[in-house]
Amino acid sequence: MRIDRFMSLQAGVSRRDVKLMLAQKRITIDGVVAQDSQHVIDAFSHVRFDNQILQDNTPRYVMMNKPVGVVSATKDEQHQTVIDLLDGDDRSGLHIVGRLDLNSSGLLLLTNDSRWSRRLMDPKNKVTKVYRVTLEKPLTDEYISAFADGMYFGYEDITTQPAKLKIVSEYVAEVSLVEGRYHQIKRMFGRFRNPVLALHRERIGQLLLDPELKPGGSRALSQDEACQIS
Known part of the structure; x- marks a missing residue:
C-alpha cells in the first residue's frame, strides 16, 4: 500500500500530517528517508517513524x-x-x-x-x-x-x-x-x-x-x- 495510507493506519495520523512528516524527514523506508506520500511499500518493507519501528517483517x-x-x-x-x-x-x-x-x-x-x-x-x-x-x-x-x-x-x-x-x-x-x-x-x-x-x-x-x-x-x-x- 501507499506510505500515506500505511502511516494513517499504523500511526493514526491524517494523510495531510503524513506529508508534513515526510517533509520533516521523519519517515524512513528500508533505511532511506521517504519523500513521496505515494511511495508504495510491501509486507517486507522496513518502516521507521522517528525512533519507532512500525514494520520489520522478514520473508520466511x-x-x-x-x-x-x-x-x-x-x-x-x-x-x-x-x-x-x-x-x-x-x-x-x-x-x-x-x-x-x-x-x-x-x-x-x-x-x-x-x-x-x-x-x-x-x-x-x-x-x-x-x-x-x-x-x-x-x-x-x-x-x-x-x-x-x-x-x-x-x-x-x-x-x-x-x-x-x-x-x-x-x-x-x-x-x-x-x-x-x-x-x-x-x-x-x-x-x-x-x-x-x-x-x-x-x-x-x-x-x-x-x-x-x-x-x-x-x-x-x-x-x-x-x-x-x-
Missing part, C-alpha cells in the same frame, strides 16, 4: 516432509495439521503453498510471502511438480500416452494439461505435471480403474525434498532455494 520459506494422516491446513478440529508439526515460534503468519491431501505425503512448502506462493501456484508459470505414485494394479505403456494427451473431466468441463508419466517399476510411476486440480492424479489413474495406494511429492520446480527430513520434519529454505523455484 519452509520445507516440510508431510506425513500421511496430517492435513494441509492451518486449523482442523478432527486431524493434526501441518502447522501443528512446527515449533510454536515457527508457526506465526505462515500459509501453505500447494496442498497435499490427508493420505498423501512428501514435499510441502509454507511461507508468509503471498506473492511468492502465488507465483508458484499460478498455472501460467508452469512450475513442475513431481510425484512418486504407487498403484494397486500393474502399469502399461497405455498410461504414458493417456497422461501426455490430457484427460477430460466432465464435472468441471476441463481437460488437464499434458502430464509426463514415467514407469519406474510394475506398480510405481513418476508423474510430472504443471497444474494441481482436485485429486487430479488419483482421478487420472481412476480412468484405468487403478487405485492409488501411495502418493508422495518429491519435487517442486528444481527444489527436491531434502532426504535428511524425516516425515513430519521441516527446515527453512535458503534464499537461493526460495529463488530457484519462483
